[in-house]
Amino acid sequence: MKKxxxxxxxxxxxxxxLLGLFCGFICVFILKRINNHLxxxxxxxxxxxxxVFYVADVELGVSAVLSLISMGLYMSKHRxxxxxxxxxxxxxxKIIVFVVNILIFTLSGLTIAHSFVGIETTLTxxxxxxxxxxxxxxxxxxxxxVGVLYPVITWSGMHLNRNECVIFAWSGLxxxxxxxxxxxxxxxSKIPRATRERLLFHISMIVLLTLIINGISSKFLVKMLDLHx
Numbered sequence: 001m002k003k004x005x006x007x008x009x010x011x012x013x014x015x016x017x018l019l020g021l022f023c024g025f026i027c028v029f030i031l032k033r034i035n036n037h038l039x040x041x042x043x044x045x046x047x048x049x050x051x052v053f054y055v056a057d058v059e060l061g062v063s064a065v066l067s068l069i070s071m072g073l074y075m076s077k078h079r080x081x082x083x084x085x086x087x088x089x090x091x092x093x094k095i096i097v098f099v100v101n102i103l104i105f106t107l108s109g110l111t112i113a114h115s116f117v118g119i120e121t122t123l124t125x126x127x128x129x130x131x132x133x134x135x136x137x138x139x140x141x142x143x144x145x146v147g148v149l150y151p152v153i154t155w156s157g158m159h160l161n162r163n164e165c166v167i168f169a170w171s172g173l174x175x176x177x178x179x180x181x182x183x184x185x186x187x188x189s190k191i192p193r194a195t196r197e198r199l200l201f202h203i204s205m206i207v208l209l210t211l212i213i214n215g216i217s218s219k220f221l222v223k224m225l226d227l228h229x
Contacts, residue, residue, distance in 0.1 A: 013063050013066050016062040016070070020067035020068060021074050024070065025074065026042065026070070027045070033043060046096060048071075053067065055067075077175065087204070105179065108179045108182075111200065111207055131201065131209075135205070139170070143169040146169045163226070166221070167218070170217075178203050178207055185199055
């Protein structure tokens with residue numbers, strides 16, 4: 001079954017997207033027949049996320065991340081057809097996301113401490129400079145993307161002025177998703193240790209810098225650009 005699915009999907013990304021859309025369709029089909037049972041809806045939506053990730057990554061060998069994203073987009077499109085208990089369900093998921101954020105950042109910190117403190121490491125001072133350069137390049141590329149795609153953004157119905165584009169480019173924080181992905185890479189023993197350590201260090205530094213610099217300065221930038229009204 002695994003080989004057949006991989007042959008039909010051609011690439012891992014296509015297979016992951018198709019799997020996510022299929023699972024989203026099944027999940028919406030089930031949830032439409034559950035009327036205002038909040039506990040059941042929370043259990044299904046939470047459980048299906050883990051199930052899809054496991055099936056995509058372990059059983060089928062396709063992109064688990066794209067599977068979850070495509071499933072989430074499909075379910076978001078049909079969210080008003082699922083239940084009348086939208087607000088309680090959303091609040092429940094906010095609590096779940098908050099707990100997951102704590103776990104990811106805690107696990108990342110423990111992994112970094114275990115990897116770089118008290119043992120021999122392949123990292124040098126040059127990696128710190130590279131991390132700073134990557135931080136600057138990420139923001140430059142984000143600003144470039146916002147500028148290039150500005151006509152598409154306005155065409156889609158989202159009208160942004162120049163100041164809003166500045167905030168759009170500056171406030172793109174890197175957090176739990178980047179850390180979760182780099183932890184998956186770090187735990188893969190097939191990848192050389194030096195590569196895994198550098199990826200973990202650079203991603204962690206970028207997340208730390210964006211949280212400290214961008215996170216703190218965004219509020220003042222909004223006020224300076226007179227967008228707080």
